[in-house]
Amino acid sequence: MDGRSASSFHSFQPRLATSRWPARMPLLAMLPLILVAALLSFAAGPVACAHPLDPFSPAELTAIRAAVLASPLVPARPLTFHYVGLDDPDKPALISYANNNNASAIIPRRALVIARAGGESHELLVSVSGFSSSASVISHAVHRGAGFPTLTLEEQFAAVALPPRHPPFVESVRARGVDMDDVLCAVFPVGWFGGDDPSVRQRRVVKLLCFVAGADTANFYARPIEGVTLVVDLDRMAIVGYRDRVEYPVPKAEGTDYRWAGHVGPPAPGAVGQQPEGRGFRIDGHLVRWADWEFHVGFDMRAGTVISLASIHDAALQGGTRRRRPVLYRGFVSEVFVPYMDPAEEWYYRTFLDAGEYGLGLWAFPLQPGADCPHGAAYLDGYYAGQDGMPVQNKNMICVFERRGAGDVAWRHTEAGFPNRLITEVWPDVSLVVRMVVSAGNYDYILDWEFKTSGSIKVTVSLTGLLEVKGTGYTHKDQIPPSEDAHGTLVAENTIAVYHDHFVTYHLDLDVDGTRNSFVKNTITTTKNNGTTTPRKSYWTVRREVAETETDAQIDLNAGAPADLLVVNPGKRTRMGNEAGYRVIPDGATAASVMADDDFPQRRASYCKKQVRVTPYNKSEKWAPGVYADQSTGDDGLGVWSGRDRSVRDEDIVLWYTVGVHHIPYQEDFPVMPTVSGGFELRPANFFDRNPLLLGASPPPATTSRRRGQQAAPVNCSCTGG
Amino acid sequence: MDGRSASSFHSFQPRLATSRWPARMPLLAMLPLILVAALLSFAAGPVACAHPLDPFSPAELTAIRAAVLASPLVPARPLTFHYVGLDDPDKPALISYANNNNASAIIPRRALVIARAGGESHELLVSVSGFSSSASVISHAVHRGAGFPTLTLEEQFAAVALPPRHPPFVESVRARGVDMDDVLCAVFPVGWFGGDDPSVRQRRVVKLLCFVAGADTANFYARPIEGVTLVVDLDRMAIVGYRDRVEYPVPKAEGTDYRWAGHVGPPAPGAVGQQPEGRGFRIDGHLVRWADWEFHVGFDMRAGTVISLASIHDAALQGGTRRRRPVLYRGFVSEVFVPYMDPAEEWYYRTFLDAGEYGLGLWAFPLQPGADCPHGAAYLDGYYAGQDGMPVQNKNMICVFERRGAGDVAWRHTEAGFPNRLITEVWPDVSLVVRMVVSAGNYDYILDWEFKTSGSIKVTVSLTGLLEVKGTGYTHKDQIPPSEDAHGTLVAENTIAVYHDHFVTYHLDLDVDGTRNSFVKNTITTTKNNGTTTPRKSYWTVRREVAETETDAQIDLNAGAPADLLVVNPGKRTRMGNEAGYRVIPDGATAASVMADDDFPQRRASYCKKQVRVTPYNKSEKWAPGVYADQSTGDDGLGVWSGRDRSVRDEDIVLWYTVGVHHIPYQEDFPVMPTVSGGFELRPANFFDRNPLLLGASPPPATTSRRRGQQAAPVNCSCTGG
Structure with a gap:
C-alpha cells in the first residue's frame, strides 16, 4: 500500500468496528456496528508506482465497486461483494517485469470480483487503471456449478441477530434458565451431504449455534447451548429451520477464562529482539x-x-x-x-x-x-x-521481523585435529x-x-x-x-x-x-553388497525418480520408503553438474x-x-x-x-x-x-x-x-x- | 562441581592441551602435548554436600584412581582407565532423598571403573567417601564377552603418531607428491564383521586413515589420501596391517575452508539475549x-x-x-x-x-x-x-540459558465475538x-x-x-x-x-x-457412522492400547496408523478422571x-x-x-x-x-x-x-x-x- 494514499484514507478506530467471526461467530448486538467504509477521497493521488502484485488500494477498491455497480451486466439488486482480489497478471509478463528491476513494461491490473445478486453468483473481471483510479468491467459470467462464495462478515452479523426474535429459541433459552442477554450465536457452514432434493442444494443456508457469554468469562465457546440448532437462509436472511433436540447442562464459566487479570501475567518481553543498530x-x-x-x-x-x-x-x-x-x-x-x-x-x-x-x-x-x-x-x-x-x-x-539472539546456530565446527591450536567457528x-x-x-x-x-x-x-x-x-x-x-x-x-x-x-x-521445473523423488533404497569383496552385506543408495505426470507426484509422507523430495530445474546445473534444486x-x-x-x-x-x-x-x-x-x-x-x-x-x-x-x-x-x-x-x-x-x-x-x-x-x- | 574445589584444581590452559579426536583424529605431533593432569591438592576440603548425582570431583577422581592402582585385584601393569562414571545410586533411595528436599539420608557414592590391564577389560566398583575424599575397590570382574571399552584419547594420540615412521606409508605419501609434514591421521574403529578366526576378534585394533592438512585449509577431512589404510593393534601400539589399494587425486584445498578470515563474518550477536534484570x-x-x-x-x-x-x-x-x-x-x-x-x-x-x-x-x-x-x-x-x-x-x-524474545508465542487468542470489545491475549x-x-x-x-x-x-x-x-x-x-x-x-x-x-x-x-508407569498408544481409527441418523459416513476415534510387554511398545513411527504415544501413570488421575501422562x-x-x-x-x-x-x-x-x-x-x-x-x-x-x-x-x-x-x-x-x-x-x-x-x-x- 502506498503510504501517501493510506494517510488520506479514513480508517476505522477502534479496530473493533471491523470485527468479524468465521466459524463460530456470536455477534449478537454487533449489528449496529456493521462496518461502514468511508469513501476514499479521489484526490488521494496516483498510485501508478504500485507493484503489479500489490493488493488493491482503497482508491482502487472504491473504483472497482463503482465499476461493478455501474455495469449493465448485473442489473439485479441488492448486489453484495463476496470476494475482490487481484486477477493474476500474466506470468511471463510479470517475470519479465521483475527481471527488468520492476520497471519498464506496464502490467495490466485487473480485479476478480465475486458478487451475489438475484440469487446468483456472478464473476466479474474488472480492469483497473492505477493512473486515474478508474475501473471498468471487462467480462462477466454466472457461476452455474455447485457451491457458493465466501461468506461476508455483514451477512454473518445479520444472521446471528435473528435468534433472539425467534419464539421457539426464546423458549429453549428460557427452559435452560439462561438470560437471553447472555446469549451469543455463531455462524456454521452446513457443508454438503448429498441429498435427494436438488433444490435443497441451491439454497444458501448456514446453521447457527449459540453459547452463553455474560460477564463471567471471555471464553464463550466453553459454554455451548448444546442440542439447539437454527438454520438461516442467507439470501432471504430468515430462519428456515429450528431444532431443540436434547438438553445438557451448560458448562460452568469458572475456570474457562484465559485473560491475565488475576493471574501471574505474561513474561516481560525484555530487551531482547531489539536491534542494536536498526533493522537489517x-x-x-x-x-x-x-x-x-x-x-x-x-x-x-x-x-x-x-x-x-x-x-x-x-x-x-x-x-x-x-x-x-x-x-x-x-x-x-x-x-x-x-x-x-x-x-x-x-x-x-x-x-x-x-x-x-x-x-x-x-x-x-x-x-x-x-x-x-x-x-x-x-x-x-x-x-x-x-x-x-x-x-x-x-x-x-502482517509483521516482518528479524529472528536473532535466540541461541540458534546457522553452522559451527570445532576442530581439534591440528597440533597446538583449537579452531572453533560458530555462526549464530x-x-x-x-x-x-x-x-x-x-x-x-x-x-x-x-x-x-x-x-x-x-x-x-x-x-x-x-x-x-x-x-x-x-x-x-x-x-x-x-x-x-x-x-x-x-x-x-x-x-x-x-x-x-x-x-x-x-x-x-x-x-x-527459472520456470521449467521437475519433481524428483530420491528414494533411500536398500541394496545388497554384491559388488565388492568387503564383508559389509548391505547399504542404501538413492533411486532417483522424476515424476512424469501428476500421479507420480502424489506423495503420502507416512507411507513407503523414505525419500528426499525435490523440485529441480533440469536446465540449470551446478559447477559440478548437479541439477539446481530445492528440497x-x-x-x-x-x-x-x-x-x-x-x-x-x-x-x-x-x-x-x-x-x-x-x-x-x-x-x-x-x-x-x-x-x-x-x-x-x-x-x-x-x-x-x-x-x-x-x-x-x-x-x-x-x-x-x-x-x-x-x-x-x-x-x-x-x-x-x-x-x-x-x-x-x-x-x-x-x-x-x-x-x-x-x-x-x-x-x-x-x-x-x-x-x-x-x-x-x-x-x-x-x-x-x- | 563445587566451586571451591575447582578453584584449587590446576586446570590446563589453553584447553587445547586436552584436545582429542574421535573418529577421524589426525593428531600427529600432538604426542608431546598428551594430557598430564595435575594432582589435586588434598587440602581442597570436603565435598560432603555434593548431590548424589554430581559428577565426580577432581578429588574424587584422584581418590578413585589411587584405590584402583592400590587394589590387589588387578595387579597387571600398565593399567589404563577407559571409563570412570557414577555407578547409579539405588533408585528408591535417591527418590526418597529428592523427596526429602535433598537432605537426610546418606546415599552411597560409587564409581564404575572400566580399565584395561594384562590384555583384559576389568570392571571395578569403587566406593567413594565424599567426606575424606578416599575410595576403596569393593568388587572386581573381568569382561569375558565380545567388545572393548571406549577408546582413550591418549591411545588415539599414540596411534596417529605411528604412520610417519612406517616405511610403506612414507612411500605411499611420497608417491602422491605430498609432504609428510602436511599429513594428519585419524583413528577409525573397525566395527565387527564376523570372520572365521576367533583370535582376530580378540585383538583390540583400529584403522588409521590419513589426510592432507597444511596451511591452506582448516578442513583436512576434505583432502583424504584415499585408498590407504593402516591397522593398529592398540594393546601393542604397533602397526599390524597396511594397504595402499588405489590412488585418487587428493582434492584441492581451495574452497574447503570455513573460517571467517577473508569472509563476511558472522552476524553480530547484538544486544538480544541479554536479560534486563539478571537470569531467571x-x-x-x-x-x-x-x-x-x-x-x-x-x-x-x-x-x-x-x-x-x-x-x-x-x-x-x-x-x-x-x-x-x-x-x-x-x-x-x-x-x-x-x-x-x-x-x-x-x-x-x-x-x-x-x-x-x-x-x-x-x-x-x-x-x-x-x-x-x-x-x-x-x-x-x-x-x-x-x-x-x-x-x-x-x-x-554445558551452557544453560533462557530462550526469549525470539518471537515464539506460548499461547494466544483474539476474541472478536463480543460486542464493543476486541480481546487479544498473547503470552510470549x-x-x-x-x-x-x-x-x-x-x-x-x-x-x-x-x-x-x-x-x-x-x-x-x-x-x-x-x-x-x-x-x-x-x-x-x-x-x-x-x-x-x-x-x-x-x-x-x-x-x-x-x-x-x-x-x-x-x-x-x-x-x-511417580515410578509406576504404562506405555499407551492412542491410535487414530477410522469408524463408519452407523450409530446416528446423520448423513456423515465416517469419522475417526481413538483406540487406546496399553502395552503389556516390550514387543507391544516397539514403534515404527513411519508405519501403521497415526497414533499419540504416551507414558501414563495408571495410579494418578486428573480431577476429571484422566490418567496423568506425558506424550x-x-x-x-x-x-x-x-x-x-x-x-x-x-x-x-x-x-x-x-x-x-x-x-x-x-x-x-x-x-x-x-x-x-x-x-x-x-x-x-x-x-x-x-x-x-x-x-x-x-x-x-x-x-x-x-x-x-x-x-x-x-x-x-x-x-x-x-x-x-x-x-x-x-x-x-x-x-x-x-x-x-x-x-x-x-x-x-x-x-x-x-x-x-x-x-x-x-x-x-x-x-x-x-
Whole structure:
C-alpha cells in the first residue's frame, strides 16, 4: 500500500468496528456496528508506482465497486461483494517485469470480483487503471456449478441477530434458565451431504449455534447451548429451520477464562529482539529486501499473506558477479480444512474450510507489538472490500521481523585435529520472519514464512487458541460407559473437547532458478553388497525418480520408503553438474485425512489424503477445494485437477503441501491451548555451488547493513524512494 | 562441581592441551602435548554436600584412581582407565532423598571403573567417601564377552603418531607428491564383521586413515589420501596391517575452508539475549531451578549431559498447595550410530558408535559465549578421568540459558465475538535450554534439552560441521558412468560426500508423577457412522492400547496408523478422571535404519529399526549397543533386551527414542553444513488439570524473579548456599 494514499484514507478506530467471526461467530448486538467504509477521497493521488502484485488500494477498491455497480451486466439488486482480489497478471509478463528491476513494461491490473445478486453468483473481471483510479468491467459470467462464495462478515452479523426474535429459541433459552442477554450465536457452514432434493442444494443456508457469554468469562465457546440448532437462509436472511433436540447442562464459566487479570501475567518481553543498530531489512511498498533475499508481500482476503517473486541474489563463484535467481514465484495458504469427528446432529457437519468459507485475510486481527511479534518488527496494514464493496482497513495485519539472539546456530565446527591450536567457528543464526495470525473463530493460526541466510524458506503453522467443545451431562470420566464413544476428551465438568483435524494446504508455485521445473523423488533404497569383496552385506543408495505426470507426484509422507523430495530445474546445473534444486522437508505435522473416501466432507477435501501433490501451473487452480467452497461438492478442486494426470516434467509446476495435525485434545489444551507447531522447509539442494552462508552469497544482514551503510527504510514508504 | 574445589584444581590452559579426536583424529605431533593432569591438592576440603548425582570431583577422581592402582585385584601393569562414571545410586533411595528436599539420608557414592590391564577389560566398583575424599575397590570382574571399552584419547594420540615412521606409508605419501609434514591421521574403529578366526576378534585394533592438512585449509577431512589404510593393534601400539589399494587425486584445498578470515563474518550477536534484570534461573551446584522446573544437570564421559530428577512444582487446583511432581528420573544420549553407505574397502566399516567408541563427553569442547549460547548463559565445567586416571578439566562444557524474545508465542487468542470489545491475549514464550556441543570428529552435534513453562521438555539434535568425504578421480558429474553407484554426491572436484545416517538414541527414564508407569498408544481409527441418523459416513476415534510387554511398545513411527504415544501413570488421575501422562511427539528426523537385518553393523545397532522402545527399568541397561561398544557383536544391547518381551505395564519403565536422519549430501553441505535439526517433545497430556501456563502452575520466570526478589546465584556456588 502506498503510504501517501493510506494517510488520506479514513480508517476505522477502534479496530473493533471491523470485527468479524468465521466459524463460530456470536455477534449478537454487533449489528449496529456493521462496518461502514468511508469513501476514499479521489484526490488521494496516483498510485501508478504500485507493484503489479500489490493488493488493491482503497482508491482502487472504491473504483472497482463503482465499476461493478455501474455495469449493465448485473442489473439485479441488492448486489453484495463476496470476494475482490487481484486477477493474476500474466506470468511471463510479470517475470519479465521483475527481471527488468520492476520497471519498464506496464502490467495490466485487473480485479476478480465475486458478487451475489438475484440469487446468483456472478464473476466479474474488472480492469483497473492505477493512473486515474478508474475501473471498468471487462467480462462477466454466472457461476452455474455447485457451491457458493465466501461468506461476508455483514451477512454473518445479520444472521446471528435473528435468534433472539425467534419464539421457539426464546423458549429453549428460557427452559435452560439462561438470560437471553447472555446469549451469543455463531455462524456454521452446513457443508454438503448429498441429498435427494436438488433444490435443497441451491439454497444458501448456514446453521447457527449459540453459547452463553455474560460477564463471567471471555471464553464463550466453553459454554455451548448444546442440542439447539437454527438454520438461516442467507439470501432471504430468515430462519428456515429450528431444532431443540436434547438438553445438557451448560458448562460452568469458572475456570474457562484465559485473560491475565488475576493471574501471574505474561513474561516481560525484555530487551531482547531489539536491534542494536536498526533493522537489517528494507520494505519499499510491499517489496522486502533482506540479506540476499528479495520478495513481495501481498494480501488477499481469502488467502491472507501472499509471498511472490522470492529470489536470491547469488554471489556466483564464476567471475564473482551476483545474479538474481528465482525460487518461489508465489506461495500462499490455499485452504485450511478442519473436520470434527463427532457424527451427532449438532456436530457432523462441522467440517470447516476456513479460507474458502470465511476468508483467512478477513479474520486476521491486529498483531500485538512486542508480543505477537518482537520489538523491532515492522507492520503492514491490509485493505479489503466489505460486503458493500467499500474498502475496510486491517491495521497491523502482517509483521516482518528479524529472528536473532535466540541461541540458534546457522553452522559451527570445532576442530581439534591440528597440533597446538583449537579452531572453533560458530555462526549464530539470523532469519527474517513474515507473520500473520488468523483467529478463525476459536482457533488461532500463527502463519510464518521464515527466510534464512542458508537459502531456506521455512514455513511454520502454530496452532493455539480455544478448543471447540461440546456440552455433556458427564462431570467425571468414570461416568462415561465403556461402550460409549465420547468423540473427545472430558476436559472439564460437562465439557467434551471434540476430536478434530487441521489441514493447512499451501500453494507453492516454485520457480527454481527459472520456470521449467521437475519433481524428483530420491528414494533411500536398500541394496545388497554384491559388488565388492568387503564383508559389509548391505547399504542404501538413492533411486532417483522424476515424476512424469501428476500421479507420480502424489506423495503420502507416512507411507513407503523414505525419500528426499525435490523440485529441480533440469536446465540449470551446478559447477559440478548437479541439477539446481530445492528440497521440501517435512517438519512435523504430517497427518493426512483418514475419513472414508466416499464421505461427503472427504469428497470436498479429497486432496487431504496426500500431503504432497504437483500440478502444472494453471491460473485457475488456486483454491484447493475449488473457488466456491461453501456447500461445495468436491467436483472442482485439487483432488480432481491432480487426478487428470497431466505432464509435470520440465514444466511450470506448482507444489501443494498440506500440513496436517490429528488433534486429540488433552486437559492442558483447556481453556486455551499451548502452541503446537508444524510445517516444512524449502531448502536449497544443489542450488548453490556450496554453502551460501560461508561464501558471501548471503552476507549476514547485520554486517551487510553496516557495510553498506543502509538504514532501514520506513514501512510503506513512497515507491519513488525504492 | 563445587566451586571451591575447582578453584584449587590446576586446570590446563589453553584447553587445547586436552584436545582429542574421535573418529577421524589426525593428531600427529600432538604426542608431546598428551594430557598430564595435575594432582589435586588434598587440602581442597570436603565435598560432603555434593548431590548424589554430581559428577565426580577432581578429588574424587584422584581418590578413585589411587584405590584402583592400590587394589590387589588387578595387579597387571600398565593399567589404563577407559571409563570412570557414577555407578547409579539405588533408585528408591535417591527418590526418597529428592523427596526429602535433598537432605537426610546418606546415599552411597560409587564409581564404575572400566580399565584395561594384562590384555583384559576389568570392571571395578569403587566406593567413594565424599567426606575424606578416599575410595576403596569393593568388587572386581573381568569382561569375558565380545567388545572393548571406549577408546582413550591418549591411545588415539599414540596411534596417529605411528604412520610417519612406517616405511610403506612414507612411500605411499611420497608417491602422491605430498609432504609428510602436511599429513594428519585419524583413528577409525573397525566395527565387527564376523570372520572365521576367533583370535582376530580378540585383538583390540583400529584403522588409521590419513589426510592432507597444511596451511591452506582448516578442513583436512576434505583432502583424504584415499585408498590407504593402516591397522593398529592398540594393546601393542604397533602397526599390524597396511594397504595402499588405489590412488585418487587428493582434492584441492581451495574452497574447503570455513573460517571467517577473508569472509563476511558472522552476524553480530547484538544486544538480544541479554536479560534486563539478571537470569531467571538458579544453579546451585548442579541443581537447576527455573519457573516451576527443578532438575539436576550431570555429566558422563560417555553420555555427555545427563538430566536427572526433573520435576515440576504444580500449583494444584485443590487447596492451592504446590507439590513437586516427578516427570523425568533420568535422560541422556545413550548412543549416536553413524553408518556410512559405501561398501568399498576404505569405507565399509565406517559405522561409528560415537558414544560407545569415543565418548560424547570426551569430545565436548568449550562453548563460545555469545555464539554457541546467547549472552546471559551460564556455563558448567566438567571433569573426567584421563587414561592414567587423573582428572582432566573440560571448561564451559554445558551452557544453560533462557530462550526469549525470539518471537515464539506460548499461547494466544483474539476474541472478536463480543460486542464493543476486541480481546487479544498473547503470552510470549520463554524457555530454558541446557546445551552441549559434541564435535565428534568432522560432525558437530548441538544437543539441547529445552524446558518449557507449558510443562514440555523439548529435545533437539542439530547437526552441523563437516562432511566425511571420499577422494575420487571425477571432477564433474557427467564423468560418472550411469551404471556406477557413486555412493554419494560429487560436492567438489575429486570429492564425493558419502551417503550416511545419524541415529541419536535417548534413554528416557520417565517417572510420570511417580515410578509406576504404562506405555499407551492412542491410535487414530477410522469408524463408519452407523450409530446416528446423520448423513456423515465416517469419522475417526481413538483406540487406546496399553502395552503389556516390550514387543507391544516397539514403534515404527513411519508405519501403521497415526497414533499419540504416551507414558501414563495408571495410579494418578486428573480431577476429571484422566490418567496423568506425558506424550512423546516426534519433531522431524524420524528415519529408521534400512540396512539388512543380518548385516553386521545392523546387528550391532539392531535397536535402530524402531524409533521407540520401552523396557522395564534395569540398572544395567544404559547403553543401547551394550557396555562394550568397540567391536561389539550386538549380543548385549537394547535390541536384545527389548526382545525379551518383559512386562512393561504399571512398571518402572524406560522409553528409548531414536532421532534419525538419512543424509543425502548436497553441495550446500560443503565445506561446512548448515544446521539440520530434529528431535521430539515430551508434552504433558492430562498431567495437569488445565493449561499450566495460565493458572500459575508455571509462573513465567521474569515475573517470578521480580516478585520473589530472587537474584541469580552464581554458577557452581557453594552448596551450603543452596
